[in-house]
Amino acid sequence: MAESAGTILLVEDERNIADILADYLRKSGFTTSHLVNGSAVADFIRKTPPDLVLLDLMLPGKDGLEVCREVRAFSMVPIIMVTARVEEIDRLLGLELGADDYICKPFSPREVVARVKAMLRRARAVPAAESKPQLIDIDEPQNRVTANGKRLDLTPTEFRLLKLLAGNPGRVYTRAMLLDLCYQHEQQIYDRVIDSHIKNLRKKLTRALDGQEAIHSVYGVGYRFELPEGK
Numbered sequence: 282m283a284e285s286a287g288t289i290l291l292v293e294d295e296r297n298i299a300d301i302l303a304d305y306l307r308k309s310g311f312t313t314s315h316l317v318n319g320s321a322v323a324d325f326i327r328k329t330p331p332d333l334v335l336l337d338l339m340l341p342g343k344d345g346l347e348v349c350r351e352v353r354a355f356s357m358v359p360i361i362m363v364t365a366r367v368e369e370i371d372r373l374l375g376l377e378l379g380a381d382d383y384i385c386k387p388f389s390p391r392e393v394v395a396r397v398k399a400m401l402r403r404a405r406a407v408p409a410a411e412s413k414p415q416l417i418d419i420d421e422p423q424n425r426v427t428a429n430g431k432r433l434d435l436t437p438t439e440f441r442l443l444k445l446l447a448g449n450p451g452r453v454y455t456r457a458m459l460l461d462l463c464y465q466h467e468q469q470i471y472d473r474v475i476d477s478h479i480k481n482l483r484k485k486l487t488r489a490l491d492g493q494e495a496i497h498s499v500y501g502v503g504y505r506f507e508l509p510e511g512k
Contacts (some may be wrong), residue, residue: 286310286331287401292322292348293363294340302335306397319343321340323351331358332400335382335393336380338364359400381452404508405449416508417486417495418481419444428489438463439482442475444504446496455503479504 289306293299294317303313314331316322320342326334334352338345345362365386366447369436382400384393417428424440426433433445441463454462455476463475483496497505 284313286398286476288312288314289397290322290325290331290334291315291318292334292345293317293337295337301390305394309394309398311397317341319348322348323355326358328354330356332354333397333404334358335347335363335397336360338366359404361393362395377493378508400451415448415489417443418449428495429491429500431489433485433489435480435482435485436478438478439485441484441507442478443486446504450506450508453502453505455501459503465509478506 284385285307289311291299291302291306291313293302293315296317299315299317303315305318306313313327314325314327317340319340322334322336322343336345340348343351345364349360349362354356358404359381362380362383363384363386382396384396417426419426421444424437426435426440426443445459445462459475479496481492486495487493495506495508499505
């Protein structure tokens with residue numbers, strides 16, 4: 282029997298959706314488990330830790346937001362939230378909640394599998410990355426950043442943005458979240474201002490990284506930080 286690509290916990294109370302996702306994941310080599318009630322998730326993860334959780338927002342027992350908070354109190358297992366409520370996206374990806382990514386219903390099962398694979402690649406790459414010298418080094422006390430051994434001349438806003446994004450690689454931040462987290466004491470700042478700062482920060486990083494990008498646009502949502510492959 283071939284080795285499993287990973288274990289995925291599906292937390293979904295709509296049986297037809299769970300069955301379709303489980304079928305696609307198994308065809309891609311994953312082992313799956315399925316729960317329908319949010320109240321059972323934390324105990325299950327404690328006893329049988331999965332490699333990743335696909336967590337629906339609307340659940341009986343405890344909703345996805347409450348489950349995510351509960352799990353984050355004892356585990357850093359990657360969590361991808363599944364929601365039909367677009368207005369919840371900022372909360373789903375908030376630092377205080379701890380979700381790693383989200384998928385909106387209706388979705389393509391192939392897209393879900395692709396997102397699961399991408400999230401697991403990032404999660405499994407962390408130990409190897411930690412054993413190598415840091416490609417980007419952020420010295421917070423000195424407000425100093427070096428990338429690929431080159432000193433970056435950043436504005437205070439660019440420094441705050443890079444610190445936030447690089448501190449949570451792979452996580453998607455909306456413009457509204459970046460405004461809230463990087464302009465806490467400033468007024469009358471519009472979300473498109475973030476685009477200008479990101480553009481300038483990207484340009485400086487890309488130059489230092491020999492033409493490769495570390496800050497990526499997520500169409501219609503915002504930005505995420507991810508180092509180039511092999512870096």
